[in-house]
Amino acid sequence: MSDLDVQIPSAFDPFAEANAEDASAGAKEYVHIRIQQRNGRKSLTTVQGLAKQFSYNKILKDLKKEFCCNGTVVQDSEMGQVIQLQGDQRKNVSNFLVQAGIVKKENIKLHGF
Secondary structure, three states: OOHHHOOOOOOOOOOHHHHHHHHHHOOOOOEEEEEEEOOOOOEEEEEEOOOOOOOHHHHHHHHHHHHOOOEEEEEEOOOEEEEEEEOOOHHHHHHHHHHOOOOOHHHEEEOOO
């Protein structure tokens, strides 16, 4: 047997298949609903991560009418467009987005307190 007949084992990754599945599953886009404390008892609810295909102004208009609060769409350099609402509207916004079919419940993350 010559030296050239020796087979070098190739690098085998037993987890390559599992990692490939996780990469597609981890690509979920989450919608983050946060609360920010202002002064005293005043607070601000922010919604970010909605798909670009939706009109933020139309969603904001429906949210304002539904929850009787004021709000605005802010352009942020890092996070893109963010919806801001007055008051603690986290659960209301979460339920609204699910019922309207904009986001699935498992893709919403609530932050704060």
